[in-house]
Amino acid sequence: MTEPVSNLQSQLDSGKFVVTGEIGPPKGVNVDKCLHEAEAYLKNSVAAVNVTDIQTAVMRTGSMAVSHLLVSKGIEPVYQMVTRDRNRLALQSDLLSAYVLGVRNVLALTGDHVAMGDHPAAKPVYDLDSVSLLAAITNLEAGRDMGLDTKGNPNQLDGAPRFFKGACVTPCAEEVEPQIIKLEKKIEAGAQFIQTQAVYDPAAFEKFMNRISHLKAPVLVGIVMLKTAGMAKYMNSSVPGVNVPDAIIKRMADAAKEDRQKVSIEICGELVAKMKHCCQGAHLMTLGWDHCVPEIVKAAGL
Amino acid sequence: MIVAELKPFDEIMAMLAGSRKVLVLGCGSCVTVCLSGGQKQAEELASLIRLRSQQTGMDITVDVDCITRQCDKEFFDNFKFDPRGYDAVVSLACGVGVGFMSREMPDLRILPGLNTTFYGANTAPGEWKEFCHGCGDCVLAWTGGICPIARCSKSLINGTCGGTNGGKCEVKPEMDCAWLLIYQRLRELGKLDEYRKIRPARDWRKDRGSGVRRLSRQELSQIDEEPRQ
Numbered sequence: 001m002t003e004p005v006s007n008l009q010s011q012l013d014s015g016k017f018v019v020t021g022e023i024g025p026p027k028g029v030n031v032d033k034c035l036h037e038a039e040a041y042l043k044n045s046v047a048a049v050n051v052t053d054i055q056t057a058v059m060r061t062g063s064m065a066v067s068h069l070l071v072s073k074g075i076e077p078v079y080q081m082v083t084r085d086r087n088r089l090a091l092q093s094d095l096l097s098a099y100v101l102g103v104r105n106v107l108a109l110t111g112d113h114v115a116m117g118d119h120p121a122a123k124p125v126y127d128l129d130s131v132s133l134l135a136a137i138t139n140l141e142a143g144r145d146m147g148l149d150t151k152g153n154p155n156q157l158d159g160a161p162r163f164f165k166g167a168c169v170t171p172c173a174e175e176v177e178p179q180i181i182k183l184e185k186k187i188e189a190g191a192q193f194i195q196t197q198a199v200y201d202p203a204a205f206e207k208f209m210n211r212i213s214h215l216k217a218p219v220l221v222g223i224v225m226l227k228t229a230g231m232a233k234y235m236n237s238s239v240p241g242v243n244v245p246d247a248i249i250k251r252m253a254d255a256a257k258e259d260r261q262k263v264s265i266e267i268c269g270e271l272v273a274k275m276k277h278c279c280q281g282a283h284l285m286t287l288g289w290d291h292c293v294p295e296i297v298k299a300a301g302l
Numbered sequence: 303m304i305v306a307e308l309k310p311f312d313e314i315m316a317m318l319a320g321s322r323k324v325l326v327l328g329c330g331s332c333v334t335v336c337l338s339g340g341q342k343q344a345e346e347l348a349s350l351i352r353l354r355s356q357q358t359g360m361d362i363t364v365d366v367d368c369i370t371r372q373c374d375k376e377f378f379d380n381f382k383f384d385p386r387g388y389d390a391v392v393s394l395a396c397g398v399g400v401g402f403m404s405r406e407m408p409d410l411r412i413l414p415g416l417n418t419t420f421y422g423a424n425t426a427p428g429e430w431k432e433f434c435h436g437c438g439d440c441v442l443a444w445t446g447g448i449c450p451i452a453r454c455s456k457s458l459i460n461g462t463c464g465g466t467n468g469g470k471c472e473v474k475p476e477m478d479c480a481w482l483l484i485y486q487r488l489r490e491l492g493k494l495d496e497y498r499k500i501r502p503a504r505d506w507r508k509d510r511g512s513g514v515r516r517l518s519r520q521e522l523s524q525i526d527e528e529p530r531q
């Protein structure tokens with residue numbers, strides 16, 4: 001096995017159950033708050049912190065800049081990269097740029113369509129998809145880019161990056177086989193770790209994990225913190241492949257307003273505890289409640 | 303066929319500001335079939351223009367004509383009204399017809415009466431859907447005849463994204479997820495291996511990536527110089 005390029009990779013290699021967190025850059029230049037939260041609550045409780053890339057197609061500060069700021073604070077980022085906004089020239093260039101800025105983990109995503117965000121009139125790019133982006137990263141690591149020189153040979157790089165490459169999957173999609181086939185392709189194209197869409201149904205997740213037992217990449221189960229019962233219901237109706245069971249919705253609904261956060265922490269902790277035997281880590285998406293991460297980790301018995 | 307729809311009437315009237323003699327020119331091909339730019343629609347538009355002109359004192363005279371294809375010079379002999387006698391011609395052809403007529407009759411003011419929307423087919427009464435994007439590099443052989451370039455909102459080529467929801471696309475609940483349809487079709491055909499193959503990044507030069515596309519066929523270029531039969 002080659003030397004790990006990041007702490008996330010070496011922790012997963014060691015077989016340890018790994019927790020990752022997530023921050024979303026702000027809409028505007030006031031990045032202090034998200035950096036402070038990452039430093040105060042995530043730095044010591046997670047192996048790496050995902051930085052979302054213009055999440056849900058709502059324009060904001062970029063993931064490369066914030067990933068770099070995390071590096072400078074000694075926090076390891078997972079640089080999320082979507083193919084919605086940049087063509088192959090920009091994506092490859094950004095990968096090189098991110099590398100020279102100290103970024104080592106990359107998560108390759110297709111990205112929500114511009115229609116979902118706050119600039120629906122924008123031209124969607126999708127020059128590459130998540131599979132061909134992973135192939136492009138693997139190619140850069142081999143010292144080549146996607147272009148050809150005048151003789152028709154691949155262009156050679158003056159110095160190749162090395163990344164720990166991730167991909168995502170939706171384990172509880174209604175039709176799971178097309179998701180699994182695409183996941184196989186992502187791994188074939190170079191994905192080395194998987195972070196999943198939010199899961200609230202441990203039994204369904206275990207079934208999914210059994211179906212992908214032939215795939216060797218470590219899987220970090222995704223959990224989005226629920227803030228209210230209404231949010232859970234909204235996710236059920238509007239977020240593809242997410243199914244919050246009634247029992248969990250009821251617990252959120254029954255909780256008094258001041259207890260909601262506590263209950264949500266318990267739910268997350270229990271979910272991780274119930275699923276940790278069949279996966280290699282958990283990816284906690286706290287949507288601003290970053291200060292809850294240490295308690296979730298504790299509640300999960302990690 | 304090429305599917306098109308009538309432009310908003312006010313937009314057409316704004317284009318006609320200052321024109322006194324107008325010819326509304328239908329096209330007998332695709333836009334006749336999709337009920338947007340044939341003889342009948344040309345007559346309807348002409349009546350509306352006459353009415354508005356009377357109401358607002360614009361004083362426009364309007365004639366109506368229709369030829370078999372505005373994108374083919376051969377049919378330019380069939381005009382019943384000579385377009386050269388008009389201040390403006392509102393063409394109810396697709397953009398190809400408007401562009402080709404403008405090229406062939408550079409002295410005329412040819413105005414688009416339609417918005418050309420897509421290459422599609424009639425799928426239900428009053429409904430047309432997009433089937434092809436004209437990408438220049440057809441993939442239908444390995445996608446069960448369902449085009450991911452035209453019918454997946456992200457033109458993905460390696461399979462469904464995470465946005466597929468109950469068979470629908472994340473972009474609009476009334477739009478099918480093309481990749482789910484492709485998956486189901488390939489499964490029915492026993493050809494899921496086609497889905498399993500990694501498809502490399504596309505060469506967008508065959509699409510619009512390297513500018514205006516042109517087809518030239520050596521073997522036909524000589525014949526073309528002879529008079530048509």
Ligand code: SF4
Nearest residue numbers: 454463466471479480
């Ligand atoms: S939901 Fe389906 S059709 Fe829509 S973008 Fe994703 S793969 Fe394409």
